[in-house]
Amino acid sequence: MKELERARWRCRRGLLELDIVLQRFMDQYYTQLDESGLEQFERLLALPDNDLWDLITARQVTTDDNLQQVLELLQKS
Structure with a gap:
């Protein structure tokens, strides 16, 4: 449970839309992620807010296929 709370805290960003x-992603999908998915999510959270938002809104495309699974879930959220 502590890991879930830590992840929720890391999701607090500077852009309201991103928050x-x-x-929504945390509520719907986070607990369903496997180890690889959790790692992908952490890598996405390490991005600057604007870059992450651009990936979610498809203004920017990632060249890292490993991030695609979680990115698609974020886009559904």
Whole structure:
């Protein structure tokens, strides 16, 4: 449970739109992620807010196929 709370804290960002998407993702998908998915999510959270938002809104495309699974879930959120 401590890991879940830590992840929720890391989802607090500077963009309101990003906060909303990340909180929906946490509520709907986070607990269903396997180890690889959790790692992908952490890598996405390490991105600057604007870069992450651009990936979620498909203004920017990632060249890293490993991030695609979690990115698609974020786009559904």
